[in-house]
Amino acid sequence: MLDPAVIGIAPHHAVGEHAARASIAEQDVSKEARSFLRKRPSAPFPNKQVEMTQMLKTLVKDYGWIHTALGVLGNATFVIGSVLFLPQFEQLQRLAVWCFIVGSALMLVGALGSLAVKLYDDA
Structure with missing residues (x-):
């Protein structure tokens, strides 16, 4: 053993x-x-937390147009990607895929920003 x-x-x-x-x-x-x-302490940097909250509110409320612009840019990129999928532009299909991805991401960011604006307006 x-x-x-x-x-x-x-x-x-x-x-x-x-x-x-x-x-x-x-x-x-x-x-x-x-x-x-x-x-x-409950908040390690209470003043920094207040400053960050205030900055976020300012970004959401005062610059709400940015969210709309990002959404519109995303929609335009998405449409361009859709056109590039037509048979005439077969050699540009990789670009079409990237237009879809970038356009979708921009639309998502724009929609989330608009949602944040509505949530802050209701609060």
């Missing part, structure tokens, strides 16, 4: 001791983590 130490397997009691030591170490770490979480 093979000796467990030769093949790298620790005796059963050594594994149990290691597990017990690891458990104690985990408990110490979790006590320290709980202590740290109780001591820290």
